[in-house]
Amino acid sequence: MALADDMNKLYSLMPWPEDLGGAGRRRYESAVNFFRGLVDHPFLAGGEVRLLDLMGGVGIGGIALARALREAGRHVELTVLDLREDALSVARDFSVRELGIEARTIVGDAFRVRELVDEVDVVLIHGVTMPHFDPWRSSLLFSAISSVLTQNGTLLIHHIDQVYWELYIHPQIDTYAYFKRGDVVLSLKASYDPATGYIERIICSLITGEQARYHVYQWGMAGMAALMWVFFEEIDMVPISEDGTVAMLLGHRPRGVLEPDDLEATFRREEFLTDIREALGWKDES
Amino acid sequence: MEHESKEEVLERIYSLHPWPDDLHSTEGRRRYEEAREIFSQLLDHPFLSELPDNVRLLDLLSGRGIGGVAMAKVISAKKSVSLTLMDLRANALKSAREFALEELGSEPETVKGDALATHELVRDVDVVLMYGLSLPHFDPWEAVILLASVGEALKDTGLLVVEAVDMRYNVFYLRGYKEVLPSFREDEVLLDLHKGYDIKRGIFRRALVSVRTGETVDLDVYFWGLAEFLALMWLFFEEVDLVRGKGTYLLLARKPRRKIGPSELKLPSFLREGDHGAR
Secondary structure (H helix, E strand, O other): OHHHHHHHHHHHHOOOOOOOOOHHHHHHHHHHHHHHHHOOOHHHOOOEEEEEEEOOOOOHHHHHHHHHHHHOOOEEEEEEEEOOHHHHHHHHHHHHHHHOOOOEEEEOOHHHHHHHOOOEEEEEEOOOOHHHOOHHHHHHHHHHHHOOEEEEEEEEEEEEOHHHHHHHHOOOOOEEEEEEOOEEEEEEEEEEEOOOOEEEEEEEEOOOOOEEEEEEOOOOHHHHHHHHHHHEEEEEEEEOOOOOOEEEEEEEEEOOOOOHHHHHHHHHHHOHHHHHHHHHOOOEEO | OOOOOHHHHHHHHHHHOOOOOOOOOHHHHHHHHHHHHHHHHHOOOHHHOOOOOEEEEEEEOOOOOHHHHHHHHHHOOOOEEEEEEEEOOHHHHHHHHHHHHHHHOOOOEEEEOOHHHHHHHOOOEEEEEEOOOOHHHOOHHHHHHHHHHHHHHEEEEEEEEEEEOOHHHHHHHHHOOOOEEEEEEOOEEEEEEEEEEEOOOOEEEEEEEEOOOOOEEEEEEOOOOHHHHHHHHHHHEEEEEEEEOOOOEEEEEEEEOOOOOHHHOOOOHHHHOOOOOEO
8 A cells, every 4th residue: 555655654754753652652641631621521422432543543642532531431432543554553552551452443544434434423633633634635534534423423633723833933944854763854845736735845864865755734723623614513622732722623513415425526527636736837846 | 992893994904005996096907907808818717608698796895896897897798797796895885886887887786795694685696706815804714604605695507706816825935924014105104013813713913004194903814825715615616626817816616515504604602702812
């Protein structure tokens, strides 16, 4: 699976803490603390919770939420879905250690969630994952998620306001270096595509020369929340950081009126994204 | 603090802001001619091939009517057009009516009202036009309501045309966000200042200050990327396309889906509480 290989390479180079000994453990503990305060939210009512941690990686978010729900006396069935089997095997071990039961894991693409997962009550996207999806793909993803949620189901998205932090506060940081396990990795902004809003970044190890390219859409909190509103009747925004720039977005009661097929029909009829790129006729090489 | 209506705020913004929409000025005239040229080319687009013989055209946030009158003029070479101009500002509508009479020889309909309630004021239109870069006035929540409302106001095969620039690119990636942005016109210096960022609405609050008179008005701006707005249009319309104009783009959407009506869009409670965590 080409996408899975790309993601493996990407995450091997990214500074993202997935080791459950050090930084990853701290990320887990702070998630548990946050979720303990969230489990009484009206959008999360119900004694039986079928929980899906989508693009869950090593399962930090899903296991943390499952633990908080169980501490509150709720019955939880946890499924973790990710493209990377390596991450999922860590998630299985970790869930046994933390919950005493093994999470069900599914290797697969989040867009195909309907084919892979039965009905669930809660879908969680944890760890600031939405930058992988531009507004077109985010819409298709929300549509797919809506189709596996129950009528009273809830989507949780852990997000940081990137318009605030990355475009307003720290716009100068479009080239940076970081250190990872003896490696030095350089991250460069390569281009902007107006048709998708994606920034293309290239990350490159200065030691091994290994490279990966990836796309990032820099979502503002409000832009993400309002897009969720098209797919869900009720929206809430619960601050995680004191200033609210890191928050959990909750979409409750999927409207279920925008089916993935209907949305994709636009692409099939027109192939308009190709047209759009041609119409734009330029690509910024900065 | 006294509460101003949307109309009063807009009147004050436009009285300070050097927006060239006076149709008898050289710049206003140039923008009108440019709009006519852009719309002439747009007539060849497949989305406009099925317009009926009598086109009902609504110019939303029309201001003084540059866009609506230009499009009506272009379409009237081939078909008959009935033009409706809608804006919150009574003064702008008065100028727009006079301009339409001059250019088209017929009186347009004018409607004073809020674009977020378009469907309550105007129905069964063939084309809704938003010309003159009005998108930054709408935060993402309002944009969702706007698109739902426009979808209701249009006929089944109706078309929405929005002029836009990629503000995400221009402001953040190309130029960099500026805390202070001066502009000059004749004997006036206008400062456009950063005042805060509202996380819940995604808007940057700016203050426009006249250096000469000290007059100040707040302006909320959302920096739309093309992709972000066009993708929203796609959720409310079956067909979308993007056409490059002269330094600006035309975002096109046809056939409203009407899956989500304006009455089904109840704003989340955190937006109704008043405090938006502005920073």
